Amino acid sequence: MPDWSLEIECGAPVRRVAGLDEVGRGPLAGPVLAAAVVLTRPLDPKLASLIDDSKVLTPQRREALVPRIKAVAQVGIGWATVEEIDRINILQASLLAMRRAVEALPERPEMALVDGNKLPDGLPCDGRAVVGGDALSLSIAAASILAKVVRDHEMLRLSAHHPGYGWERNVGYATPEHLAAIARLGVCEHHRRSFAPVSQRLAITG
Helix, strand or coil: CCCCCCHHHHCCCCCCCEEEEEECCCCCCCCEEEEEEEECCCCHHHHHHHHCHHHCCCCHHHHHHHHHHCCCCEEEEECCCCHHHHHHHHHHHHHHHHHHHHHHHCCCEEEEECCCCCCCCCCCEEEECCCCCHHHHHHHHHHHHHHHHHHHHHHHHHHHHHCCCCCHCCCCCCCCHHHHHHHHHCCCCCCCCCCCHHHHHHHHHH
């Protein structure tokens, strides 16, 4: 389970230490989104025990945790658009979204703990890459939860404008339902043209 050890090692709570995580690298549609979370104090042990990597939590648990995290944290959200993903590639777009999430925090942190093995260029603070960070750091795990919930909400919103792709269920991932819909309905403006199933469909249709 993630804990606050890395944050304490970096000087929290005296220093503002942000956890960063992104969601949405793999989907064929929609933006990539990152969240930055600065826990403003050590968490109540009961709340801390509920926070984990978003991938191991149910949607209901993630939704329930969002307001509880926001009550004890500063939060920043950053996006990179489909156009940016196609122009600079998904890795660079993910790092861009992370930097924007830090920049969106109400106060600049002194340190950012970044899930993964790369740091975004241009971070406005010191940074430390943490492989598997969402299973180690409470701040990163909290960021993973917020990023997942916000992006899922965005895909639900987009699904209302582009029905038939099943984004309300698959949130843009390459499920059989989504692939069949692309073959049936074609590609829309929210699809990532640099991703193979989409570019292959465009090549077929000319």
